[in-house]
Each structure stands twice: as C-alpha cells, then as structure tokens.
Amino acid sequence: MRRRMTGSDYACQYRAVDSPVHRLPAGWKMLISTALSVWILVVREPTPLFLATVSCLLYYFLARLTVRDFWRDTRYFLVQFCILISLFVYREGYPAGVWPGVRTSLQIVLFFIPGIVFLRTTQVSSMMKGLRKVVPYRILFLLFTSLRFVPFFAREMQEISMAQKLRGARLSPTEASRPVFWRDIFSCLVLPLLVRAMKTADEAALSAQARGMGSRSERTYYDVRELEAYLATHQKDGIATADPKNGEGICPARTSSGGETLTK
Amino acid sequence: MLTVTNLSYTYPEEHQPSLKDISFTVAGGECVCFNGHSGCGKTTLLLALKGLLAEENLEGTIKYGGAPMNREEILAAVGLVFQNAESQLLCSTVFDEVAFGPENICIPPAEIYQRIVESLTAVDLLEFGNRNVERFSAGQKQRLCIASVLSMHPRVILLDEPTSQLDGKGKSDLLKTLRLLKSQGISIIIAEHNIEPFTGIIDRYYLMAAGEITSVQDHAPEEYRYGYGTSTPVERRKRPADSSEPLVSADSVFVSYAGSANILNSVSLEIMPGELLHLYGENGCGKSTLLKTMAGAIRPDSGLLTISGRDFPKAGGLLGIVALLFQNPQRQLFEDTVQDEIAFTLKRLELPTEKIERTVEFTLTLCEVIHLKDRLPLTLSFGEQHRVALASVIAPDPKLLLLDEPFAGLDPTQRLRLLKILTRLREESNTAIVIASHDPLPDPCWADRIITMQNGEIVPPEVSPL
Numbered sequence: 237m238r239r240r241m242t243g244s245d246y247a248c249q250y251r252a253v254d255s256p257v258h259r260l261p262a263g264w265k266m267l268i269s270t271a272l273s274v275w276i277l278v279v280r281e282p283t284p285l286f287l288a289t290v291s292c293l294l295y296y297f298l299a300r301l302t303v304r305d306f307w308r309d310t311r312y313f314l315v316q317f318c319i320l321i322s323l324f325v326y327r328e329g330y331p332a333g334v335w336p337g338v339r340t341s342l343q344i345v346l347f348f349i350p351g352i353v354f355l356r357t358t359q360v361s362s363m364m365k366g367l368r369k370v371v372p373y374r375i376l377f378l379l380f381t382s383l384r385f386v387p388f389f390a391r392e393m394q395e396i397s398m399a400q401k402l403r404g405a406r407l408s409p410t411e412a413s414r415p416v417f418w419r420d421i422f423s424c425l426v427l428p429l430l431v432r433a434m435k436t437a438d439e440a441a442l443s444a445q446a447r448g449m450g451s452r453s454e455r456t457y458y459d460v461r462e463l464e465a466y467l468a469t470h471q472k473d474g475i476a477t478a479d480p481k482n483g484e485g486i487c488p489a490r491t492s493s494g495g496e497t498l499t500k
Numbered sequence: 501m502l503t504v505t506n507l508s509y510t511y512p513e514e515h516q517p518s519l520k521d522i523s524f525t526v527a528g529g530e531c532v533c534f535n536g537h538s539g540c541g542k543t544t545l546l547l548a549l550k551g552l553l554a555e556e557n558l559e560g561t562i563k564y565g566g567a568p569m570n571r572e573e574i575l576a577a578v579g580l581v582f583q584n585a586e587s588q589l590l591c592s593t594v595f596d597e598v599a600f601g602p603e604n605i606c607i608p609p610a611e612i613y614q615r616i617v618e619s620l621t622a623v624d625l626l627e628f629g630n631r632n633v634e635r636f637s638a639g640q641k642q643r644l645c646i647a648s649v650l651s652m653h654p655r656v657i658l659l660d661e662p663t664s665q666l667d668g669k670g671k672s673d674l675l676k677t678l679r680l681l682k683s684q685g686i687s688i689i690i691a692e693h694n695i696e697p698f699t700g701i702i703d704r705y706y707l708m709a710a711g712e713i714t715s716v717q718d719h720a721p722e723e724y725r726y727g728y729g730t731s732t733p734v735e736r737r738k739r740p741a742d743s744s745e746p747l748v749s750a751d752s753v754f755v756s757y758a759g760s761a762n763i764l765n766s767v768s769l770e771i772m773p774g775e776l777l778h779l780y781g782e783n784g785c786g787k788s789t790l791l792k793t794m795a796g797a798i799r800p801d802s803g804l805l806t807i808s809g810r811d812f813p814k815a816g817g818l819l820g821i822v823a824l825l826f827q828n829p830q831r832q833l834f835e836d837t838v839q840d841e842i843a844f845t846l847k848r849l850e851l852p853t854e855k856i857e858r859t860v861e862f863t864l865t866l867c868e869v870i871h872l873k874d875r876l877p878l879t880l881s882f883g884e885q886h887r888v889a890l891a892s893v894i895a896p897d898p899k900l901l902l903l904d905e906p907f908a909g910l911d912p913t914q915r916l917r918l919l920k921i922l923t924r925l926r927e928e929s930n931t932a933i934v935i936a937s938h939d940p941l942p943d944p945c946w947a948d949r950i951i952t953m954q955n956g957e958i959v960p961p962e963v964s965p966l
Contacts, residue, residue: 246634249592249632249634250592250593250632251632252593252630252631252632359592359593359595359596359630360591360592360593360596361591361593361595361596361599380591380592381590381591383592384589384590384591384592387634388586388587392831395826395831396831396832398792398797399824399826399831399832400832401797402795402796402797402818402819402822402823402824402893403819403832403844403845403848403892403893404819404844404845404848404849405848423834423835424834427834428830428831428832428833428834431830431878432828432830432831435587435830436586436587439582439584439587439588440587440588440590442552442582443582443587443588443590444590445552446550446552446575446579446580446582447600447601447604447648447649447652448575448576448601448604448605448652449600449604450604451571451572451575451604451605452604452605452606454606455603455604455606456602456603456606456607456608456609456612457603457609458595458599458602458603458609458612458613458616459609460595460596460630462609462613463595463599463612463613463616463629464630466610466613466614466617467613467617467629470617
C-alpha cells in the first residue's frame with residue numbers, strides 16, 4: 237500500500253525530486269533537449285549512435301528518474317521497434333535489414349527522450365512562464381491542463397473497459413483486432429469515455445472560471461524557485477510553520493509588495 | 501454578513517425556475533447547511549452565490565456587508581469548492597494549484613508566496629508543496645481544493661457535497677479545517693446529503709425542495725444523518741437459504757500492482773449464496789481491488805480463489821454469474837434506450853429473444869425504471885442513471901452482485917430505495933450481494949454480515965469498528 241508521493245503511475249508526468257536537471261531553468265532544458273534530439277536525428281554510424289544513446293540515458297538518469305519511470309515512458313515504443321525491424325528485414329532481407337531497423341527505431345525512441353526529461357523535470361508554471369512570450373496564455377493553459385488530465389483519462393479508460401468487459405463487451409486485444417467487434421470499441425469504450433471527457437471538461441472549465449481564469453487581460457506568474465527560497469527563509473523565522481490553531485495564517489493583512497505583472 | 505434576498509433563477513430553455521425566492525443571511529464565522537433531495541436546487545444556489553450563472557436569468561440580490569457585489573468582487577470574496585475534487589484540480593503540483601487563483605487576479609508574486617504558505621498550512625499540506633497531485637488520496641485532494649480557494653482570501657466559502665468521496669479520516673481532517681476557518685471569521689455554506697460529520701459546526705439548517713427553502717432549523721434534520729437516524733428502515737428480510745457450498749471461497753489471496761506493496765494481503769473469506777454483505781473500510785484499504793478480484797477482472801498473485809465452482813475465473817468466464825456495479829453509472833451507459841442498455845448482456849449471452857424481452861421487463865420493474873424504458877440513458881438524472889446501470893448488471897440474474905461505493909451522489913431517499921431493490925433481488929433470485937463502502941450503510945441492519953478491511957487485510961470481527 238506504501239507508494240512514493242513524488243511521481244505518478246503514468247508516463248511523462250512531473251516527478252517531484254531534486255536533481256541538477258530539475259534545477260536547470262526551463263529555457264536551458266529546452267535548449268539541451270533540442271540539441272540532443274537534433275544530434276540523434278543526424279547520427280548514422282554505430283559509434284556516434286552509441287554515444288548519443290549514452291548521453292540521452294545519462295541526461296535521463298541525471299534527472300533522478302528511475303528505471304521504472306523509464307519503462308513507463310518508453311514501453312510503447314517497443315511496438316514500433318518490432319514493426320520497424322520486421323519491415324526492414326522484409327524489405328532488405330536478413331541480416332541486412334536488422335541494423336537499419338534497429339538504428340531507425342532507436343533513433344525514434346531517443347528523439348523523444350530529451351522531451352520526456354523536460355516534461356518529467358519541469359513544473360507547468362515554469363513551462364508557462366518560459367513559453368508565454370511566444371504562445372498566448374490561454375492556449376498554454378489548455379495544453380498543460382490537458383497534460384494534467386492524461387493520467388485521469390487513462391484511469392477512466394481502464395475502469396470503463398473493465399466495466400464493459402464484465403458486461404460482455406468484446407474489448408480484449410485479440411477481440412479488438414477483429415473488425416466485427418470494432419462496434420464494441422466505439423459504443424462501449426469510446427462513447428462513455430467521450431461523455432466522461434465532456435463532463436470533466438465542463439467541470440474543469442467551471443473550476444477555472446471560479447478561480448478568476450479569463451477575468452482579467454493580465455495575470456501574474458509565481459516562480460517556484462523564489463517560492464522555495466521564501467519558504468526556506470520564512471521557515472527559519474517560524475512564519476511558515478505558524479500554528480493555524482492560534483488563528484495564524486489564513487487572512488493576515490495583505491502585503492503590498494510589488495511583483496511582476498505580465499500581459500497574457 | 502452575506503445577505504441573499506429573493507434570489508430566483510431559471511435555466512435557459514427551462515420553464516420552471518430552479519431557485520425560487522431564496523432569502524437568508526450568514527454572518528462572518530457562521531456555518532450553515534443546505535439540505536434537500538437531489539435536484540432540489542442546492543448546487544444551483546451555490547453557483548448563483550459564486551456568480552457563475554447567467555445574470556440575465558437571475559433575480560434578487562446578493563450583498564456582502566450591506567452592499568451588492570459585482571462579479572469581480574464576488575470572484576475574490578466567495579470561494580466555491582466543487583463536489584468532484586479530481587476535475588477541479590487543474591495543475592500538476594500543489595504549489596501550482598494554490599497559486600493558480602491569485603495569479604489570475606494579478607496578485608503580485610511576493611504576496612502569492614505568502615498566500616500559498618498560509619493556505620497550505622491551514623489544510624496541513626505545506627510539506628507536500630512540490631508534489632504531483634496524482635498520488636494524493638481523495639481527502640488530500642479535497643483539502644487541496646479548499647487551499648486553492650483559500651489562497652484567493654475569500655470571506656465566504658461554499659462547499660458542494662464535500663464528503664461524497666471521503667472516508668472517516670478524510671471527513672475528520674476536513675472538519676478540522678472548517679472549524680479553523682470558522683474560528684477565523686469566514687462564513688461557510690455547505691450543501692450536503694450527509695450532514696453527520698458537520699453537526700458540531702453547523703449553526704443553521706435550511707431544508708430545500710423544488711428550488712425553495714421550506715424550513716429553517718437549528719438542529720440536524722434526522723433524515724440527513726447518514727446511517728444514524730434512518731426513520732424508515734428497509735423491511736425485514738428472509739434469511740439466506742442454507743447451503744453447504746460457498747459461492748465465493750478465497751483463501752490467502754494476495755494481489756499487488758506494479759510499483760506498490762500488496763493491495764490485498766492474505767485475504768480469506770467465504771460468501772454464501774443469498775448472503776448480504778457489507779464490506780467496510782477507508783479509502784485505499786483494498787475494497788475495490790477485492791471486488792474486482794472476485795469479479796475476475798484482477799488475477800490474484802497467489803492464494804486460492806473459487807467463484808461458483810470455478811478456480812481463478814477470468815472476467816469473461818463469469819458473464820451472467822458475477823456482476824459488478826461501479827460507482828459512476830456513466831462509465832457503463834452507452835445504448836440508445838434504457839431497454840437496449842439492459843438487454844445488452846442478455847444478447848451477449850445469446851438468450852432467446854422472448855426470454856430477453858421478459859427479463860428486461862422484469863428487471864425494469866424491479867429497479868423501478870419501467871417508465872423510463874424508451875429514454876436515452878445518458879439524459880437521465882444521476883439517481884435514475886444509477887438504477888438503470890444497476891438494472892443492466894442484474895438482468896442476467898447473477899449469483900453474486902458486487903457494488904462499489906453505490907451510495908455516492910445519492911440522497912437519503914435514493915439510498916434507501918437502492919437497499920430495498922437489493923433486498924427484493926435477494927428475495928426473488930437468492931443473489932448474494934456485497935456492498936463496498938467507506939460509510940456505514942443507510943440502514944445499519946441491512947447486511948447479514950459486515951466485513952471490515954484495513955491495509956489490504958480483513959479485520960477480525962472482534963476489533964471491527966462497526
């Protein structure tokens with residue numbers, strides 16, 4: 237029953253640990269990710285590809301991500317691995333097609349790893365702060381809130397699928413491969429999932445509206461590093477640990493400190 | 501003081517008003533509770549107080565401290581915590597979530613830091629600041645929702661059915677937080693079916709029906725004291741038929757998920773045909789996993805499991821023998837009409853058309869949804885959808901019916917109605933029924949046996965809290 241509170245059971249979700257990669261500013265991480273991905277795309281020979289692979293893995297594990305995280309993040313690439321190698325072997329024969337197949341599928345996996353590290357190590361607020369100058373805030377909000385709900389819908393899909401299979405729907409992988417059962421996939425799985433998605437989207441929109449989303453043309457952005465510094469300073473002074481039972485901490489006099497007000 | 505005068509609201513394209521002449525006052529530091537059956541207008545009232553309804557259809561005034569508030573003022577002064585914490589949390593980490601509201605209303609970052617610390621301290625989540633909300637329990641998510649509202653410095657907090665997903669510990673933590681807010685002068689308005697956890701802090705109860713306040717009282721209405729004050733208990737039942745062969749036999753069953761310790765830890769139990777069982781325990785204790793294991797949806801890691809004479813059955817192999825009703829009926833409704841929905845499994849069992857028609861008719865009557873048979877299931881109310889979903893799983897006449905948190909979202913009348921239907925089902929078909937819930941049953945005498953679970957294990961009856 238004991239579970240780590242730092243991560244998530246799903247791929248590409250933020251992992252709350254401290255690492256050199258976590259501490260890097262979002263812009264730098266984006267730069268490193270782009271450079272690594274481009275490098276991976278251009279290499280062809282085994283030695284450079286090996287070096288690129290090692291670099292990617294080093295970058296991944298430097299972020300204190302675990303082997304389990306790696307498995308969650310990359311397991312679906314195994315499918316393309318098998319398909320691509322088979323296709324190359326089919327086209328170029330055995331063993332001539334093996335190396336090109338391995339190389340191409342490895343490049344595809346490695347291409348995405350720096351991006352996965354970015355998602356795993358960067359809080360949404362930092363991403364939004366970094367990207368706000370190029371992408372409108374509302375679009376960023378939509379994008380990152382969607383990411384937040386990926387695990388939610390993955391869970392919903394599992395539950396719906398389980399509920400429907402117990403009622404006799406043909407949704408097992410073997411059954412799903414037969415076109416005669418595709419109607420079940422749509423009506424028993426996709427339709428209830430769509431209904432849940434629409435309802436959840438409605439509720440999330442209402443929650444955002446209730447907390448002032450879109451009420452002003454400007455918004456401010458907090459900085460998680462500054463907040464941690466604030467916490468470190470104030471915990472020393474005993475403010476953050478003020479005892480709420482004594483009435484401290486909920487509605488103190490409002491400060492009038494200046495700060496960064498940014499246009500969306 | 502919050503003063504609401506003659507508040508009325510009609511939803512667009514509706515003829516009947518959902519709120520009619522609602523008037524009440526709540527002073528700073530007061531906590532009031534709105535009770536009423538599903539659809540009586542409680543949630544609409546909270547949305548109106550938060551300024552989330554179309555202004556053109558809203559009549560009456562909402563004043564705070566004697567002056568009417570505009571939308572901008574309401575935004576900061578009134579905080580609304582919705583029923584479903586899961587869909588309300590929009591950000592991945594706790595800090596991001598709490599900062600979201602203040603950022604939207606342009607609070608300077610230096611003040612946001614202070615508010616984050618205050619709000620998280622109030623709900624006792626400060627140490628989780630950088631954590632991913634995915635791993636939070638239902639209670640922690642609910643408290644995080646409150647923190648995300650507190651960070652906007654509201655003077656009034658509205659809570660819509662805050663306990664529907666919470667177990668005993670979650671409720672007691674929530675109560676502690678609300679007590680603290682009350683002591684700090686914040687007005688609290690709760691809309692809730694289950695008032696039992698809050699009776700110590702509620703100053704007044706407003707009973708609502710059909711959009712109107714029908715009475716105001718300063719003591720808890722008995723009908724809404726979940727599991728304590730049932731005035732009309734379910735009628736007495738026949739005892740289950742004696743049988744030497746148990747329907748379910750589990751011996752030292754272990755179940756674990758990847759990346760976690762054992763969810764079920766050496767669970768052993770027997771369920772006899774026709775037995776009514778209440779599986780009780782806090783969130784995360786393994787109740788749902790046990791139900792799914794008994795339904796064949798999860799295979800045990802070790803141990804022996806026999807269901808109706810089948811060892812380690814798979815989900816497909818138990819079609820028509822074991823049925824599982826999930827908490828949210830929307831997960832399993834998809835057909836065009838209620839009767840098609842109920843006939844779905846019967847068709848999959850390849851029963852003759854005549855038998856299917858007869859069974860559908862019988863099940864519709866049993867679940868009291870015969871009048872809805874031609875309606876589209878997804879357009880029904882939550883309570884109706886719940887009964888249709890129940891009808892759809894019991895239509896094949898299963899020997900074992902498993903229900904996972906079936907009372908969430910149902911009002912007291914609907915809860916008792918569900919128990920009555922289940923009792924009739926046992927009497928008609930000798931179905932063994934297992935209800936898993938984190939609350940006592942609305943009728944504490946309903947079950948033949950209560951099994952308490954804790955940390956994936958079955959607690960011996962002598963130390964069970966029920």
